[in-house]
Amino acid sequence: MGVALRPDALAIDGILPRDVVRATSEGEVVDAIRGANERGEAVVVSGGATRLGVGDPPTRYDVGLDLSALSGIVEYEPDDLVATVRAGTTLAELSGALAARGQRWPIEPGLPERATVGGTLASAAGGPSRLRYFHPRDWVIGGRAVLGDGTAVRSGGRVVKNVTGYDLTRFWSGTFGTLAAIVELTLKLTAIPERTVSLLAEVDVPAAFAAANDLHAGGLPLDALAIVTGEAVEAVGARGDAALVVRLTGPAAAVRRLGRDVRERVRCRDVSNDTWDRVAALPLESKWTARLAWPASGRPDIEFAGYGAVIYPGDSTAYLLRSIDRATFRSVRASLEAAGGIAVLERASADYKRDAGGAWGTPRVPLGIARALKERFDPRGVLAPGRMPA
Amino acid sequence: MSDYDAIVIGAGHNGLTAAFVMARGGMRVLCLEKNHFMFWVFGPEDLDAQRRAREAFDPQATMNPGKIFPGGDACADIPTERTKRALAEGMWV
Numbered sequence: 299m300g301v302a303l304r305p306d307a308l309a310i311d312g313i314l315p316r317d318v319v320r321a322t323s324e325g326e327v328v329d330a331i332r333g334a335n336e337r338g339e340a341v342v343v344s345g346g347a348t349r350l351g352v353g354d355p356p357t358r359y360d361v362g363l364d365l366s367a368l369s370g371i372v373e374y375e376p377d378d379l380v381a382t383v384r385a386g387t388t389l390a391e392l393s394g395a396l397a398a399r400g401q402r403w404p405i406e407p408g409l410p411e412r413a414t415v416g417g418t419l420a421s422a423a424g425g426p427s428r429l430r431y432f433h434p435r436d437w438v439i440g441g442r443a444v445l446g447d448g449t450a451v452r453s454g455g456r457v458v459k460n461v462t463g464y465d466l467t468r469f470w471s472g473t474f475g476t477l478a479a480i481v482e483l484t485l486k487l488t489a490i491p492e493r494t495v496s497l498l499a500e501v502d503v504p505a506a507f508a509a510a511n512d513l514h515a516g517g518l519p520l521d522a523l524a525i526v527t528g529e530a531v532e533a534v535g536a537r538g539d540a541a542l543v544v545r546l547t548g549p550a551a552a553v554r555r556l557g558r559d560v561r562e563r564v565r566c567r568d569v570s571n572d573t574w575d576r577v578a579a580l581p582l583e584s585k586w587t588a589r590l591a592w593p594a595s596g597r598p599d600i601e602f603a604g605y606g607a608v609i610y611p612g613d614s615t616a617y618l619l620r621s622i623d624r625a626t627f628r629s630v631r632a633s634l635e636a637a638g639g640i641a642v643l644e645r646a647s648a649d650y651k652r653d654a655g656g657a658w659g660t661p662r663v664p665l666g667i668a669r670a671l672k673e674r675f676d677p678r679g680v681l682a683p684g685r686m687p688a
Numbered sequence: 689m690s691d692y693d694a695i696v697i698g699a700g701h702n703g704l705t706a707a708f709v710m711a712r713g714g715m716r717v718l719c720l721e722k723n724h725f726m727f728w729v730f731g732p733e734d735l736d737a738q739r740r741a742r743e744a745f746d747p748q749a750t751m752n753p754g755k756i757f758p759g760g761d762a763c764a765d766i767p768t769e770r771t772k773r774a775l776a777e778g779m780w781v
Binding site: 445449450451452453455462463464466469667670671673674675 | 729730731733734735736737738740741742743744745747756
């Protein structure tokens with residue numbers, strides 16, 4: 299076993315684990331989960347702990363199973379655009395290894411020095427990259443995981459063309475360590491574009507939405523598109539009510555042409571590409587964060603002016619960054635859900651989550667299915683009991 | 689070679705369809721696939737994990753039984769001696 303950490307590093311909503319196990323191999327993960335089954339303990343798996351508090355507080359929390367030391371590249375095949383890495387590998391470590399060959403894993407969950415590959419898939423982390431590269435699960439092709447009963451299993455493979463059996467690797471996406479602990483992933487990679495340019499426009503909120511709609515719906519092949527509002531504007535090095543941030547990537551000539559197209563539509567200036575790290579980090583560093591998403595056909599009736607938020611209009615998603623009173627949140631959630639959207643409390647106190655009707659809102663997966671899955675993959679309920687509805 | 693009228697290389701969507709159409713038309717067809725059967729790709733624990741997912745969604749195994757996992761039921765239960773032999777050998781039919 300690895301060195302035990304101080305339990306307060308893995309506190310969830312003020313709840314501390316009794317012990318912390320820092321696993322450095324799949325075998326140690328198996329031992330920790332089997333041990334928990336034998337002793338009837340509850341285990342919460344963590345990677346970089348950037349999204350550890352997402353979900354309802356665990357009903358029991360005996361052991362924090364820290365996988366951040368289960369890291370490193372297992373196998374890298376640049377010619378096949380495929381790499382197999384241990385789950386605790388940080389996005390920064392991965393980027394460093396791949397950049398040497400002009401490649402990357404194009405997922406951008408924020409805080410890359412801490413966020414791990416396993417945690418990114420397990421928590422279905424979103425971010426600026428979603429506009430062009432969609433979901434983390436679209437960039438995994440196989441993996442290894444330890445189920446709630448301590449069984450180590452493999453799914454998928456190490457080649458891109460892989461169609462055998464059920465795709466359990468993608469199935470772990472968004473299960474937040476409640477069915478299995480991901481220990482290794484095989485990732486699909488892409489080339490680093492020749493040129494990347496970021497542009498920022500300081501505008502008011504309606505103008506930001508109008509410009510975003512014009513750029514996105516106008517069919518320009520943007521790499522990322524965000525609106526930052528309220529007090530968050532300053533965090534991206536801008537001033538005013540709102541900042542519209544656009545990222546363009548591709549061959550140098552194409553990016554130049556695109557840049558001209560964008561500037562014709564909205565007055566903007568060049569900013570550092572690091573701006574996106576700050577955009578992506580905002581929902582992870584806020585004391586209170588709610589993620590809203592709505593069907594692409596509509597837009598929520600929310601007044602963002604003067605209110606701290608990061609909005610990804612191309613993905614119909616917004617992260618609210620300043621706490622609103624619980625009754626207001628409940629009504630926002632109700633109207634979004636009625637329209638086919640969601641409102642998830644990603645960061646909030648345990649009592650806020652409770653008063654708001656839970657972190658997740660109305661479950662999207664029928665409870666009977668969620669329960670059946672939990673019973674089969676984690677029959678004794680040792681993995682983060684209570685974190686997700688089941 | 690005289691055992692077959694046609695040999696199809698690759699048991700993907702098109703290969704299987706071609707093989708099926710020819711076989712239905714009375715030709716003797718051999719369809720070859722280089723990829724391993726999933727029972728050679730995955731260990732028993734890996735397959736069991738896939739079965740757990742199936743059981744959670746479809747406990748009575750009413751949806752396309754035998755399609756992914758072998759069993760003596762439905763699609764895989766075409767009553768030919770060859771199919772029975774293949775199933776006994778753990779092949780994916």
